[in-house]
Amino acid sequence: MPPVEVATYIADRERADAVTRELAAAGHTVRAWQPTSELSTSVRVLVVDGLEAALDALGVPCDLLVLVEADEVSMFPEFPREVTDFVFKPLRAGEVAARVAHIATLDPLAIRKRQRVLALAVEAASDVIEITDPNAVYQYVNRAFERVLGFSADNVAGKTPAQLVRSDVHSREFFQALDATLARGELWRGTLVSRARDGRLVHFDTTLTPVIDRKGQISHHVGIKRDITDELARREALVEANRALEQARDAAVSASRSKSEFLANMSHELRTPLNAIIGYAEMLMEDLTSGSQAHQDLKRIRSAGAHLLALINDVLDISKIEADRVELSYHRFPIQDLIAEVVSTVEPLARQNVNRFEVLAGPELGTIAADRTRLRQILLNLLGNGFKFTKNGRVTLEVERIEHAGGNASFELRVADTGIGISDEQQQKLFRPFVQADSSTTREFGGTGLGLVISRRLAEMMGGTITLVSELGKGSVFTLRLPADGDTNTEVLRIARRDNQRLVLLIDDNEETLDLFRRALAKRGFAVISADAGARGFELAVSARPDAIVLDVKMPGMSGWEVLSRLKLDATTAAIPVIMMTVMHQEELGQTLGAADYLIKPIEPDRLVETLRRHTNGPTAKVLVVEDDDATRELIRRTLEHRGNVVDEAGNGQLALDRLEIERPDVIVLDLMMPVMDGFGFLHALRSDPRFADLPVIVATARTLDESERRSLAHTAQQVIEKSAHTRHELIGVIGDQIQQLLARRDLSAR
Amino acid sequence: MTKKILLVEDNEMNRDMLSRRLERNGFTVAVAVDGAEAIERALADPPDLVLMDLSLPVVDGWEATRRLKDDTRTRAIPVIALTAHAMESDRTRAREAGCDDFDTKPVELARLLEKIARLLT
Numbered sequence: 076m077p078p079v080e081v082a083t084y085i086a087d088r089e090r091a092d093a094v095t096r097e098l099a100a101a102g103h104t105v106r107a108w109q110p111t112s113e114l115s116t117s118v119r120v121l122v123v124d125g126l127e128a129a130l131d132a133l134g135v136p137c138d139l140l141v142l143v144e145a146d147e148v149s150m151f152p153e154f155p156r157e158v159t160d161f162v163f164k165p166l167r168a169g170e171v172a173a174r175v176a177h178i179a180t181l182d183p184l185a186i187r188k189r190q191r192v193l194a195l196a197v198e199a200a201s202d203v204i205e206i207t208d209p210n211a212v213y214q215y216v217n218r219a220f221e222r223v224l225g226f227s228a229d230n231v232a233g234k235t236p237a238q239l240v241r242s243d244v245h246s247r248e249f250f251q252a253l254d255a256t257l258a259r260g261e262l263w264r265g266t267l268v269s270r271a272r273d274g275r276l277v278h279f280d281t282t283l284t285p286v287i288d289r290k291g292q293i294s295h296h297v298g299i300k301r302d303i304t305d306e307l308a309r310r311e312a313l314v315e316a317n318r319a320l321e322q323a324r325d326a327a328v329s330a331s332r333s334k335s336e337f338l339a340n341m342s343h344e345l346r347t348p349l350n351a352i353i354g355y356a357e358m359l360m361e362d363l364t365s366g367s368q369a370h371q372d373l374k375r376i377r378s379a380g381a382h383l384l385a386l387i388n389d390v391l392d393i394s395k396i397e398a399d400r401v402e403l404s405y406h407r408f409p410i411q412d413l414i415a416e417v418v419s420t421v422e423p424l425a426r427q428n429v430n431r432f433e434v435l436a437g438p439e440l441g442t443i444a445a446d447r448t449r450l451r452q453i454l455l456n457l458l459g460n461g462f463k464f465t466k467n468g469r470v471t472l473e474v475e476r477i478e479h480a481g482g483n484a485s486f487e488l489r490v491a492d493t494g495i496g497i498s499d500e501q502q503q504k505l506f507r508p509f510v511q512a513d514s515s516t517t518r519e520f521g522g523t524g525l526g527l528v529i530s531r532r533l534a535e536m537m538g539g540t541i542t543l544v545s546e547l548g549k550g551s552v553f554t555l556r557l558p559a560d561g562d563t564n565t566e567v568l569r570i571a572r573r574d575n576q577r578l579v580l581l582i583d584d585n586e587e588t589l590d591l592f593r594r595a596l597a598k599r600g601f602a603v604i605s606a607d608a609g610a611r612g613f614e615l616a617v618s619a620r621p622d623a624i625v626l627d628v629k630m631p632g633m634s635g636w637e638v639l640s641r642l643k644l645d646a647t648t649a650a651i652p653v654i655m656m657t658v659m660h661q662e663e664l665g666q667t668l669g670a671a672d673y674l675i676k677p678i679e680p681d682r683l684v685e686t687l688r689r690h691t692n693g694p695t696a697k698v699l700v701v702e703d704d705d706a707t708r709e710l711i712r713r714t715l716e717h718r719g720n721v722v723d724e725a726g727n728g729q730l731a732l733d734r735l736e737i738e739r740p741d742v743i744v745l746d747l748m749m750p751v752m753d754g755f756g757f758l759h760a761l762r763s764d765p766r767f768a769d770l771p772v773i774v775a776t777a778r779t780l781d782e783s784e785r786r787s788l789a790h791t792a793q794q795v796i797e798k799s800a801h802t803r804h805e806l807i808g809v810i811g812d813q814i815q816q817l818l819a820r821r822d823l824s825a826r
Numbered sequence: 827m828t829k830k831i832l833l834v835e836d837n838e839m840n841r842d843m844l845s846r847r848l849e850r851n852g853f854t855v856a857v858a859v860d861g862a863e864a865i866e867r868a869l870a871d872p873p874d875l876v877l878m879d880l881s882l883p884v885v886d887g888w889e890a891t892r893r894l895k896d897d898t899r900t901r902a903i904p905v906i907a908l909t910a911h912a913m914e915s916d917r918t919r920a921r922e923a924g925c926d927d928f929d930t931k932p933v934e935l936a937r938l939l940e941k942i943a944r945l946l947t
Contacts, residue, residue, distance in 0.1 A: 350932035351839040357935065358847060384932060404918075706861075706889040 078102035079119035079179045084109070084128055085142070090166055094122060097168035098175060119183065120159075120175050133157055136185065138178045142166055159184070203279065203300040209293050211235040223302050225272030240269035242276055257285050257296060267300065278304045329812065331398060338398075342391040346384065353380040389525040396532045399573055403446040403536060405563045410443045410486060411436065414474060417454045424462040425470065432462075436474040443486055444561040449533045453541075456526040457490040457553045465494030465550070476559065484559035485539075491552040497545040505543065506531050530555075536569075537561050564604040568619055571602030577691045580619065581605040582612030582638060583627035583656070592625065595680030600716060601687065609633030613641050616648045622691040623671075624653045625683065636668060643669040652690040654683075688721075696741035696814060699723045701731040701757065702775075703749040711744060711775075714807040720814065728752030732760055735767065742814055745792070747776040755784075758791040771817050775810055793817060829946055830854040832873035834864040834890065835908075836882050840931075844877070847935055853942075861885030865893055868900050875945055876905045877938075879931075880920060888923040895924035904945040908933065 081103045085091035095105045108114055108121065110131040123129045124142045132139060138159035145163045159181075160174050181187065197204050198217050203224070206215040213231040221227045224240055231239060245268065256263045263283040271277050279300035288294040356377040363370040395401050414436050425432035443450075454472075461470040473489040497505065505527055531541045538558050545551035571578045579601045583589050586607065593603045604619060606612035610633050616624055624642065628635035635655060642648045652671035656678060671690050674682060698720050702708040712722045723740060725731035729752040731743070743761075747754035754774060761767045772792045780788070780797065788795050794813050796806065831853045835841040845855040856873060858864040862885045868876065876894065880887035887907060894900040907920040907928040920928050926945055929938050 346932055347837055347840065351837075351843060353932055354840070354843040354847065354935075358843065358850075361850070706885055709889070 077179055078104070079175070080104045080106075080115070080117050081120045081122060081175055082106055082108035082114060082118045082137075083122045084132060085122065085124040086128070087124065090124060090142075093166070093168040094171050097172045101172045101176065103175065120178050122171060122175070129158065138181070138184050140171065140174055140178065142171070203298070203302065205236075205298045205300070207236070207296045207298070209295070211237070211296070213239075214295065223271070223277060224269060230272075236269070240271070242268045242270040244268040244276065253283070257283060257293070260285055260287060260293070266303070276304070277302055278307050334398065338391060338394045342387055345387050349380055349384055349387070353377055353384070356380065389529065392529045393525050393532075396529065401533075401536065402570060403449060403566045405444055405561055405566065406447055407442050407444040408447055410440050410474065411438065413443075413447060413451060413454075414472070417451060417458065418472070420455060421458045421462065424459065428462060428466045430462055430465050430467070431469040433469065433471045434473075435471065437476075440474060440476050440486075441484075441559070443557065443559050444563070445537050445557060446533075446561075449537065450557070453530040453533055453555060454488065454490075456530045457541075457555065460526065460553075461490050461492035461494065461551075465492040468493035468550070486557050486559055488555040488557070489552055490555075491550065493550040496547040496549050497543070497551055498547045502543060502545060506541075536566070538565060564615065564619070567602050567604050574602075576600065576602040577623075577687075578602045578604065578619065578621040579687060579691075580612065580616055580621040580624045582607075582609065582624065582630075582635070584608060584630045585627070588627070592680060592683060595684060596687070598716075599684050600720075601684075601691075609635065609638040613638050613648075616642055616651065617645060620647065621651060623687055624651055625687070626653055626655055628655055628657045639668045639670060654686055654690065697721045697723065697738070698814060699725060699731060699734060699740040699743045701725045701728065701743060701749070701754070702746040703727055704746075707746075711807055711810060714811055715744075715814070728754065728757030728760070731757055735761075739767075739770070742771045742773065742817055744773050744775060744810055744814075747774060747778055755787070758788075762791050773810060773813050773817075775806065828852060828854045829874040830856065830871075831942070832856045832858060832864065832867055832876045834858045834861065834876060834882065834887065835879045836860060837879075840879075844933060851935075851939060859883075861887060861890030861893075864890050865900075868894055868903065869897075872900065872903060874903070875942060876903055877908060877942075878905050878925070879908050888919055891920070891923040891925055906938075906941055906945065 078101070081098050083091055083094055083105060084107070085094060091107065095107075098105045108118075114121065114135050114137065116136060118137050120138045120140055121132055121135055122140045122142070123132050126141065126143055126147050129139060129141045139157065140160050140162065141158050142162050142164055159178055162170050162174055182190075200217055201219055203219045204215075204217045205213060205220055208214050212233060212235055216226075216228055216231050220231070226239060253263050253265075262285070263281075265281055267279045267281045269277050269279060280303045281298060281300045284297045284299075285293045286295040286297060356373045360370055360373045360377065363373070392401075414434065418432075418434055422432065458470065458472065469492070471489070471491045473491070475487045475489075476484055477487060478484050507528065527541075534541045534555055534557065538561055540556050542554045542556075543551060544554075568578070570576070577600070579596055581589055581592055581596075581603060582605070583592075584607050589605050589607065593605060596603045604615060604621065606615050609630050612624075612626070613633070626635045626638055630638075635657075639653055639655065642651065642653060649669075653669070655670045655673040656676060657673055658676050672686055674686060698715050700708055700711050700715070700722055702711065702724075703726050708724055708726075712724060715722050723734055723738065725734050727749040731745075732752075745754050745757065752760075754776070758772065761770065761772070771794075773794045773796065774788055774792045775796045778797075780795070785795070794817075796809055796813070829852075831848055833841060833845050833848070833855055835844065835857070836859050841857055841859070845857055848855050856867055856871065858867050860883045864876065864878065864882075865885070867873075876891075878887045878891055882890070885893075891905050891907065894903065894905060904926040905924070907917075907923075907925040908931050909917055909920060909928050917928055927941050929941055
């Protein structure tokens with residue numbers, strides 16, 4: 076029993092002396108204390124006589140031992156928490172000494188207070204906290220335990236978690252692994268699912284910690300568990316919502332594609348009868364004397380037909396532009412050639428309204444890289460307008476090459492007329508689709524009013540502009556500005572993003588190599604952008620973020636190795652796989668600098684394609700197309716390859732079974748009517764073989780299926796597409812979409 | 827000697843009209859309504875030139891052209907593809923299939939005759 080410092084606050088002198096004497100005899104240091112003075116912090120116990128006096132002593136930093144009448148305590152129920160112990164009167168000093176001796180064995184009050192705060196915090200924590208003994212019997216659970224699981228501290232007494240909250244979600248192996256971790260003295264983290272009192276399953280983010288005692292034995296386990304049931308539900312709802320959004324987006328994209336396909340088909344359908352109207356009118360005109368009434372009438376039919384054709388073409392063009400379905404094809408050609416071609420086309424127009432036509436174009440204009448057909452279309456439109464709105468005047472085409480600082484050049488093509496001009500107000504509306512400058516103009520001069528809108532949009536797609544200066548009654552000047560070196564990369568990027576193609580950046584100073592690889596890769600469904608120098612290639616990699624980069628080692632200026640290390644140092648490009656093209660084995664250097672792969676020259680395009688496929692995780696699949704019609708099979712193969720798939724072919728069911736023995740595809744596209752072994756026979760054989768029981772099959776058939784056939788296919792094929800419901804091109808699109816969906820599902824379940 | 831043109835076109839009116847207009851311009855015209863028939867006719871009685879519509883039933887124009895150009899007996903016969911306007915992909919594919927030239931529909935006769943003349947000299 077350790078001696079301690081004791082203070083007394085006892086008014087009755089006789090009682091004070093008796094207590095002091097007894098305590099001193101037990102070895103304690105004893106002094107008297109008054110509430111008016113500070114109590115030394117070294118005092119462990121204050122002995123107070125009477126509850127009234129104890130009120131004065133409340134809050135002292137030591138244990139209180141109070142001398143009371145037996146019936147007093149129940150009158151002040153708040154006291155017991157503040158007072159460490161009581162001694163009932165009539166006083167026996169020996170009793171006081173015994174109680175002090177006991178208090179001296181306790182932790183000092185300050186520590187006990189801290190422990191109480193800890194206990195309160197554990198009790199009030201929002202996470203579930205439980206303490207179990209080594210046999211997993213509950214020793215303690217906090218209030219959150221009851222709130223979340225519905226069991227009170229009384230319910231858990233003597234029970235184990237397995238008896239109380241077992242969910243049957245986890246396997247026996249799961250718990251064995253958990254127990255093994257704890258038995259090693261390590262903490263266990265993970266998700267535990269418990270069953271609450273009302274039967275609900277509760278998901279806990281759990282940490283279980285073994286408590287090791289002084290002898291190195293596990294004395295307890297402490298579990299801290301956060302209820303994540305709602306969070307999981309929210310996360311799942313979010314994933315579900317994202318999936319729904321993706322589906323909606325896919326549906327919208329496919330609807331938009333169907334619409335533009337419909338327009339393209341429709342315009343073809345509209346043109347066919349028009350072809351007949353114009354053609355037969357011309358034939359009849361050839362039979363009749365010109366100037367006769369019938370000849371005049373036929374001329375009107377023919378001209379109305381030609382007008383209708385122009386309208387259809389304009390509407391088709393603007394629809395394609397709006398639907399982002401126009402694809403430019405860049406070529407480099409002498410601009411002079413195109414001017415000559417355009418001039419000879421429009422010369423007859425010049426004569427119609429008795430206009431003079433002047434062309435101002437020097438012989439040293441050089442070449443332009445642009446879409447020739449589209450540039451021609453723009454010029455014909457601008458000149459056509461000039462001639463249409465000018466009578467007895469002059470139309471001028473002026474072409475100028477402008478050299479810019481930095482080596483770039485552009486062309487300015489100005490079409491000026493001395494015609495009726497366009498008012499400021501009309502100019503505002505001129506380039507807006509479906510808002511015509513003046514509907515009376517359309518009535519008088521014909522046209523859809525879409526020509527300028529189309530021209531400007533085409534010019535913009537080629538990186539150019541069309542501007543207008545005009546004054547009513549005096550004439551107009553339309554200026555088309557185009558870069559001399561139209562950037563193919565911009566167009567490729569636009570298409571690649573639109574169609575979700577895999578994008579490859581080729582960096583090589585050799586134009587021939589670039590061209591060879593560009594064509595080989597484009598054929599296999601890759602979108603290809605290129606740069607002929609290292610610095611330019613690096614810039615392009617940063618701005619375009621391609622899926623892979625093919626890099627030549629030997630280049631003038633910045634070498635391939637230098638480009639590679641810059642790519643790997645830049646956060647935006649570091650993750651892009653880079654394939655190096657070298658003349659000799661330099662694996663080590665390549666690997667040190669972070670190359671994903673390297674190819675030794677000379678490089679077969681097929682080898683490059685194979686390597687790129689390995690390094691770009693595109694939606695590729697091995698597809699086996701089983702179809703007896705050569706043309707259809709070819710069409711399906713090309714479309715699927717264009718989408719980045721690897722395609723194998725078989726002409727009938729038997730040949731397909733033979734192919735399967737050699738290589739297992741990811742999916743099969745199957746025709747039903749075939750010689751030797753038809754689609755039904757093939758499916759029967761396929762599904763009887765356990766190796767291929769779950770191989771996805773898409774049936775594409777021209778046949779109208781009867782009820783029993785449909786039922787049979789429902790069991791053996793993942794998807795049935797009836798060809799009659801689609802045109803051939805649509806059909807191929809649908810097959811491609813189905814494959815992509817199947818693959819997406821496969822990837823999802825694999826994850 | 828009059829030159830013989832094989833016109834491959836599935837639309838009855840277009841076939842009738844174009845064949846009559848070609849005849850008026852001094853050609854002998856044979857017709858086929860689909861790609862398969864075109865190949866048969868070209869083998870049975872080789873023409874001097876083929877006018878090939880591209881969207882055809884049974885065997886389409888691209889495939890028919892490819893087969894004509896694969897066959898040594900018909901390889902030398904020039905083929906002009908007739909494509910729908912503004913379909914650049916069609917033209918590219920026509921060229922890939924081996925067409926010597928192409929023209930857009932509706933046919934502008936003078937332009938087409940010029941192209942025919944160029945290939946027949």
